[in-house]
Amino acid sequence: MSTGERPITVCFVGNPNCGKTTLFNAFTGAKLKVANWPGVTVERMEGETSYKGRKIRVIDTPGIYSLTSYTMEELVTRRCIEEDGVDVIVNVVDASSLERNLYLTMQLLELKKPVILALNMMDIIEERGMEIDLHRLPEMLGGIPVVPVSARKRTGLDVLMHAVVHHYEEGPQGVIVRYDREIEDRIQRVEDLLREKYPDLTNLRWHAIKMLEYDKEVLKDHPVELKQIVPRSFEKEIINEKYDYVESVIKECLFNKEEKSHMTDQVDKILTHPILGIPAFFGIMALVFFLTFTVGDFLKGYFEQGLELLSLGVLSGLHSAGASDWVISLVVDGALAGVGGILTFLPNIFILFLALAFLEDSGYMARVAYVMNETMGMVGLSGRAFLPMLLGFGCTVPAVMATRALENQRDRLKTILITPFMSCSARLTIYVLLADMFFPKSAMLVAYSLYLVGVAMAILIALIVHRMTDSNTENALLIELPEYKIPNLRTVAIYVWEKIKDYLTKAGTTIFLASIILWFVMNVGPAGFISDVADSFAAKFGQILVPVLKPVGLGSWQIAVALISGISAKEVVVSSMSVLYGIGNINSAAGMAELLGILGGTGFTSVNAYALMVFCLLYTPCIATIATIKRETQSWRWTLGMVMFQLVLAWSAAFLVFQIGSRLF
Template sequence: MVYSDEIEEKIDRIIKELKVSYPDIQNYRWHAIKLLEEDKEITEKYPISKIELIDRSYESDIINQKYDFITEVMQEVVVNKAKKEASTDQIDKILTSKWLGLPAFLAIMAFVFFLTFTVGDWLKGYMGILIKWLAIILSDGLNFLHAGDMFTSLMIDGILAGVGGILTFLPNIFILFLALAFLEDSGYMARVAYVMDGIMGKLGLSGRAFIPMILGFGCSVPAIMASRALENRRDRYKVMLITPFMSCSAKLPIYILLSGMFFKNHAMIAAYSMYLIGLVIAIFVAYIISRIDKKKQQEIMLLIELPEYKAPSSRTIWIYVWEKVKDYLTKAGTTIFVASIFMWFLLNFGTEGYSANMANSYGAIIGKWITPIFIPIGLGYWQVALSLIAGISAKEVVVSSFAVLFGVSNVTSSAGMNTLVGQLGSLGFGQLNAYCMMLFCLLYIPCVATLATIKKETGSWKWTGFTALFQLCVAWVITFGVYQIGILF
């Protein structure tokens, strides 16, 4: 880097002074520049006798000349930069518009869920066929080996029904993460934070606080960790409190299953409404907290880079999607696997030992004991109550629990869904109950991994416990209101 004649002359003269006074210095030019910038540490460590050489700080001059040099290089080597900037500006007139920015974001997310349901459901059908084929092979193999009824039930009704039921949603999860990766790498997600800055500002937060909330569409754990980017401790706690209200990918199987069974042609609308409700509830709770919290917060302006729009990198997207899918498969092979076995045990063992009658099981006893809490919100069925408790380990476990509870090995197939609808219908569980269950699953206690992350980030068991209790209360109150209003119609 060559600076102006004035600065270069001073650098040369300072270097001569440094060579005389400090012969052991390794990089004389770097130290000369730091002395011209009046760097405190270097100035104290290597003072020079001819102080008239440094009549003022040349830091801003040096910085400006560096940027001028960078600009010259970019103009010479970057192709079509002006054209790309012009295209980005044209697109941003719509996507970051004061009036069109938010509707554009909601429309884009609606399209993402259109793809998740249409393409994902098409692929899910083939996954369902594969799981059904595996169930037949496993059943025939166990019969050939003359396995006992209890072990056969564990393998077919417990492990395969639970884990297999979750794996059939893998295509939907894949499409969702593929779309989110595309939006992220294209440069759009940074615009969402900018668009939301005004709304978040009215809640006492900056647009930067919306970034963890967006990440919450994927998984609440990294979303909670992303709250570290907020400078203010009180803001971090607010964001950690409201982020779990966002619909993470673990809740998607619940929406797909229940909306597919009870809302048929309107399944996508029913599921998409969960994402909108979660967003609205999170913003509303943040607003209430800002009204309660009277302590004056320092206004923090949003400073964020809005990169030029570009074609996403296939390698970047592959890495992002693979990591998410791998996490999903890992969870299916660990948490959900263990939860399915535990749920099978609760449903097949009771005070009298092993029994094929679930009504006498430990699970039925526990479910019936807590059922009164769920009656006012339309979920007063011991099977539903038990699945919700199991869902605290991981939200996908709600679906696997349904498969185990109702003995449907391939719960996502047309036959399996019809069987499950029939069983639920015989209990009086209809459309309103299904919607209330989706709503409650959206808002109630976060999964164990999220709670553990909140504990790690806050270092407080009290705040972690408060978060769990707060979310449970919000979920119960909102679901109560929807159910009580719904039964009037």
């Protein structure tokens, strides 16, 4: 492939929450998670597009405030930018916060690579009556292209791609900040030193500036003796002079400036209030669960009717086809009962994700980290550690990955340890079933209490670890609080659809296979196919665990098998109970009544049910989460130790619930 045919590699770089991922999705057709809070992108993502036949490779990077790397996500972005393969940098900036965003722009220009400034969120500028001089701004930045875009409305995209192709052919432009005489002299002397020791090193000025800042990465990659030239760090002086230049740009180019919208100020008086903020958060989450149960249960009835008709139709079809009894049982009692039982929870899951999507895209979720900062500080973490925990309400896998936004390994490991205690959407299926069965008048409150127990347990474990290891450490919180905005319906739709698609995919693969396998181990024993399930492999294996689970109120081999199968995916606990107890539509009124009768006949009460929910909340996470923890920690010892710790914790908590509850009720 000739140089002219080689795809242009474009790297999207910008502050957190400036709209990079939305812009990336608009260009590539990807559907990455987008939210109005920082720390959403935790690793670089790649896609492809084209402009007038020219192929363009697009890279989306985690948000950073500067090229001085403190967190893993900042390091990912910086390494991507430094790669020789990156041809053009598109610096996406929030036009409504131009002053804060331009500091990174000044650093990017020092890299001597083609930089294009994409002014995103111009619609907000117009709404506030602000103006940006789009002729003077590029002049002040040394002639680099400045392109107004709206990632949400998909305007300005063609102009931006034209600028990418054109600027790639022209090469680097842009103003370079000139510092005072002392700093410039030291930069020149370090450049000479680098030129002598590393003759092939490109962009000597940028490396010299970073060495004056005592940048760890540059000093590690290109060690030189600097004591005579750079006796101390000049980072503060360099930062101040950059901001001085940014201020001069703002004075020349931005008019009718407003610091923050009046609406955001007024709402934050309550939602970020030091006393009212936490009750407001729990109140909002209570409303989310009220909608999840009331609206979700209303819609669930229609799903149950559809599933019942499907089961009857399949059963009739198999009988008409002359299928053998074991095939009919496998399909109806195994596959349909397992997968169908999970699908009936889809309305509840949909409402939950819809509510969370609205909260994220509105800008509220970042406030939760701010509000929880003082509480998290008591356990040795900053409020930023609460962001992965919030993600855990959806799925634990991305939540564990989001710990990369934390600044040190100690905080990452501690947050990874407690994040699985957040009730993911898979556990909601267990809560809905058992709460509706055993607590029909207060099902929503019971399910909500499990979420609160998870948060409380996470904070308690973090506190214990903090007291045992690092009680003298302090963690400051530096986080951007984005403007409140009306959620974008397309962004919300993409978010909800991706979550629902994952749920349906899991139902069609993991849960389907688990249901089939479970049917076989229930219908096969040492002597082959059996008529009495008590002689099956499932029963024999479950009975081994009965003595261990009996003190916690779960002394049934069926429940033991369901819990073991739940390690593949937490939804499988419900589908397994459907197969194990032979109930076709376990989530229907008839199915729940039948299961309630079976369990009640064994002495299983509401106390046992709550102990089971607590156990499911705290015990070993799913296989996908375990694999993610291993990848993020790079340690089997840590991962397996964490799994064993969660098992012991779950047993201990369920034991307390059952033993105390049995005496009180």
